[in-house]
Amino acid sequence: GIQVEQSPPDLILQEGANSTLRCNFSDSVNNLQWFHQNPWGQLINLFYIPSGTKQNGRLSATTVATERYSLLYISSSQTTDSGVYFCAVATGNQFYFGTGTSLTVIP
Amino acid sequence: KAGVTQTPRYLIKTRGQQVTLSCSPISGHRSVSWYQQTPGQGLQFLFEYFSETQRNKGNFPGRFSGRQFSNSRSEMNVSTLELGDSALYLCASNPTPSIETQYFGPGTRLLVL
Numbered sequence: 062g063i064q065v066e067q068s069p070p071d072l073i074l075q076e077g078a079n080s081t082l083r084c085n086f087s088d089s090v091n092n093l094q095w096f097h098q099n100p101w102g103q104l105i106n107l108f109y110i111p112s113g114t115k116q117n118g119r120l121s122a123t124t125v126a127t128e129r130y131s132l133l134y135i136s137s138s139q140t141t142d143s144g145v146y147f148c149a150v151a152t153g154n155q156f157y158f159g160t161g162t163s164l165t166v167i168p
Numbered sequence: 169k170a171g172v173t174q175t176p177r178y179l180i181k182t183r184g185q186q187v188t189l190s191c192s193p194i195s196g197h198r199s200v201s202w203y204q205q206t207p208g209q210g211l212q213f214l215f216e217y218f219s220e221t222q223r224n225k226g227n228f229p230g231r232f233s234g235r236q237f238s239n240s241r242s243e244m245n246v247s248t249l250e251l252g253d254s255a256l257y258l259c260a261s262n263p264t265p266s267i268e269t270q271y272f273g274p275g276t277r278l279l280v281l
Binding site: 062094096101102103104105106147149155156157158159160161 | 212226258272
């Protein structure tokens with residue numbers, strides 16, 4: 062299957078700081094999605110972004126499919142941004158999650 | 169619309185037992201996918217059902233099975249539980265088999281003793 066690697070594995074930020082999370086994948090994919098898992102385990106869709114750039118408030122994402130990576134930008138981080146961020150890719154009908162980036166935002 | 173619901177939310181079983189988990193998708197959604205999340209292996213795809221048919225299956229042993237009913241509700245069953253089956257089991261609901269529109273439930277936390 063496809064290998065999906067995320068970096069950094071852990072990140073601690075002061076509230077208000079900006080951050081960039083990276084997702085590298087080992088093969089061509091049909092789809093790519095970013096999720097946020099809150100401390101209670103709930104996974105929330107952030108972006109569906111197989112290519113190009115999207116923005117939603119303080120979050121934005123860019124995928125360069127030809128170079129097999131995606132970036133998630135978080136600006137002006139807030140404590141509620143804490144949790145684990147996953148990227149997931151799909152080829153055919155199989156869906157593969159990355160290892161996640163654990164983000165802690167401290168006040 | 170109500171979100172994806174999973175029952176039970178927490179479950180404790182012993183080795184060798186079997187367990188059945190339930191997932192009710194968002195009304196109108198016909199596709200349901202199941203995932204296992206463990207600290208060691210991360211999030212792994214189990215299987216996907218659409219219109220009562222299994223479309224895809226991940227790399228899990230035959231002890232893991234599932235089904236979908238005509239009302240799109242889905243169940244997954246794990247027989248002969250092992251300690252390593254302790255995990256958070258997540259269900260995702262889609263209107264159609266499309267990753268773009270996956271909506272996740274809160275999960276069922278299974279502990280095998």
